[in-house]
Amino acid sequence: MPMDRQSADRALTGLGAAHDRIAAAMxxxxxxxxxxxxxGGGLAGRTAERAQTIAPEVDVLWAQFNxxxxxxxxxxxxxxxxxLGDDDWDALRLLxxxxxxxxxxxxxxxxxxxKAVATVLRVGDLATGLEQRCAAVTAHLSEVDTAWSAIAGNFAPLTxxxxxxxxxxxxxxxxxxxxxxGERLDQARSDGLRDPLAxxxxxxxxxxxxxxxxxxxxxxxAVRQRVAELAALRxxxxxxxxxLRTRLDEVAAAESRVRDAYAIVAEKIADPALPPxxxxxxxxxxxxxGSGDVHTRQWVRLEKELNTLEASVARALAHADELREAADGLLDRRGELRGRLDAYRAKAARVGFAEDGDLSVRYQQAHELLFxxxxxxxxxxxxxxxxQQALAELIASTRGTS
Structure with a gap:
């Protein structure tokens, strides 16, 4: 029975999409x-066996894809x-x-x-089989790459x-x-990379x-310990x-900022209770x-002194930043309270309590304290x-009587 246009177009569309997927997979x-x-060669064990099976399989995939x-x-x-005549439709259906x-x-x-024909495939079965085989080959290659990357990745930092x-x-x-x-490291890495699957x-x-x-x-x-004192320190x-000198300048600048912040706080905040x-x-x-100490070549002592001083400088800088943030936080707190008071007053105006006597007195008290x-x-x-509490009570009482 000849193939109609709709079934032909549907089949060709499906085959075209499968072809594109297979092309991408290839x-x-x-x-x-x-x-x-x-x-690359030079393989052994399971990895060599994988190479022997993958190579002909890839050849088959390319041949079938073509x-x-x-x-x-x-x-x-x-x-x-x-x-298209009937013969054309028959040929198309056959294909x-x-x-x-x-x-x-x-x-x-x-x-x-x-005589060597083992089977004859439909084009749809061919496409389906190709997709499955491509997925299988990709999975095998990914397994190899994962194993290779693991070995290379574990040896790379050491190398x-x-x-x-x-x-x-x-x-x-x-x-x-x-x-x-170095000889033992090269041998171990080579052993792993010759058969990463194992x-x-x-x-x-x-x-x-x-x-x-x-x-x-x-x-x-052990080797590093023998050369580190003579090389790294030198x-x-x-x-x-x-x-360190630069960091000490940063500490001095940070402590200067703390003193400036303290001066502002002392002027604007009563009893700030800040540390000295x-x-x-x-x-x-x-x-x-001193720079001249390098000529003494007493590297162990100098390293200890430098480490101690670097840690002390880091602590001093962090401490100065903490104190400045604490001082700034007091001013931020005052600003926050001012903003909250303004917001509550705006709310009082919206709900009709802007002229309430008691509320106005409380506002003046808070405003005077803040400013x-x-x-x-x-x-x-x-x-x-x-x-805020007085305003909330007024609003609640109004709702209760409405």
């Missing part, structure tokens, strides 16, 4: 980092003719509905009359840290301290790999000293090591609250 596969890794593209192009060419693609046992397209330590050791003339560790299945390094990483990390720490001493203003910058400057310097925050808070 692009993902072709550009997948897992595929590039498997093609066949699907050809069948779809042929079907579209027929449908796009201006006039989109009947088995048309002969494949061998591996799934590769072959000539229909060949980077070792590179820095080894360079420092060479600079100091003690490179032999790092070289044996070393980190599901992206989780096996206990043996984790143990090896811990052992290598412990070795690196290279960073002047920079840290300059940074800080004066740590001057004392800390007396403990600052008198220095301001008594405790009494001002009580006065604003009293005004």
């Amino acid at each position: 692009f993902v596969i072709d550009s997948h980092p897992g595929l590039a890794f498997l093609r 066949a699907l593209s050809d069948l779809l192009d042929r079907a579209r060419a027929i449908r796009n003719q201006k006039r 989109v509905s009947e088995p048309v693609l002969a494949v061998d046992v591996a799934g590769l397209p072959i000539e229909a009359g060949s 980077e840290a070792f590179g820095k330590v080894a360079a420092q050791a060479e600079e100091l003339g003690v490179g032999e301290l790092a070289r044996p560790l 070393a980190a299945p599901g992206g989780q390094p096996r206990p043996a790999v984790q143990t090896r990483l811990r052992e290598l990390t412990a070795e690196l720490d 290279d960073g001493y002047q920079t840290r000293l300059a940074a 203003p800080p004066d740590a910058a001057a004392l800390l400057r007396t403990t600052l090591p 008198t310097a220095p301001c008594d925050l405790r009494r001002s808070t009580q006065a604003v609250y009293a005004y």
